[in-house]
Amino acid sequence: MNHRLNIDVFALAPETAESALGLKNLPAFLRATVNPHSGGLAGAVKHYATNAASQLIIVEDDGDTAALIKRLEGLAGVVEPGRKLIVIGAVNDITIYRQIISMGVADYLLSPASIGDLSAAIERATHDPAAQPKGKVISFYGIRGGVGSSTVAHNVAWLLSTQMKMRTILVDLDLAFGTAALAFNEEPRQPLIDALLDPERLDPILLQRFMVGESDDLQILSTHGMPRSSMILSQLAIEKLVDLSRQMADIVVLDLPHYWANWVEDLLLLADETILVASLDLANLRDARNLVDLLRAKRGEEREARLVISKADMGKRSRLTVKDFTSTLSVQPLAQIPFDPTSFIESVNDGKVISEKNRKHKAALAFQRIADAVSGRPQPARRLMSWRPALKRQVAKPART
């Protein structure tokens, strides 16, 4: 996920202007605001004489070395300190590069700048090597209500934390009806919504007061289950919550409600991994198709959302198969969870997820497959050893006479 960035661009070449506008199509810049201006570096000097500057400024100039340096000095006189500056110039010479960098400019690129040049320069300019490493964010979203998305999220969170020993925060964003605390037999201290209504106050210490969990590896942010009248959330509050959680854990599992809002879409787009949970019926197929198309366009093919089929055996009743989903969506499901109401009801009643109650259950094996895929950890090679005795037995079996 990327931070919000406000970028002022003063391009001269039409190709540079086009590249700057194209940044918004890159997943890393979805939350950035690109403000295009005209007039290049000279235009920037005029503009900032009467306007405040954004955190990041990109200016283009077509002058020779002397003209470029003079204009940059002019710019330094009108821009507030602390802003990052990327310069695009026409002079291809290492001495000008050194001279400009020594003036405190973050980067110097040759004109016209491609979209790749710009994104790499911005990445270098804004990367803080002293910043804390941040955890991976995994969003779980049910294509239709009640498909079993929260059940998948809770089991995967349990496996990642308790079995795979990754510090995990499970954030139940179904703020009124969420069941994350219930699933682990925990009593929430304070509903998560209270933390989100006053985002200014939110910091790691306060957030910790909202967390419950049986171990340090698994901390849960959830609700008592209580609809309230004041539940309108700001996107910024959710963003801050997720960002703080990332600073406090290796993995942040987001249990999203089946609901459509800007912040939900944002979390589906920006998460490191997005898992869509569907069951096998026509309404799920239609909505999965719409959502897969939307996410494919905005997340890009390399960050494709993954599909999990829940209550898989129900397909016998709706007469839809996994193959129908695979061919319509062009996505191979990551895992299939069998439909087993008795085991799942028992697990809710006991306050223990299936993966904890019965690790050999087919559902638990499917949850493990999802946890392996999203953990980012390399998986050990399949052990062939266990097959050998069986093979030997077969070979040794005497032929019947």
Ligand SMILES: Nc1ncnc2c1ncn2[C@@H]1O[C@H](COP(=O)(O)OP(=O)(O)OP(=O)(O)O)[C@@H](O)[C@H]1O
């Ligand atoms: N594979 C399964 N087989 C049988 N029952 C299941 C299965 N997965 C989940 N359930 C049950 O289905 C119900 C809904 O599950 P869950 O709350 O996980 O769905 P959801 O998609 O998160 O729903 P919501 O739209 O309310 O957020 C629960 O009672 C749960 O125990």
Ligand SMILES: [Mg+2]
């Ligand atoms: Mg749910």
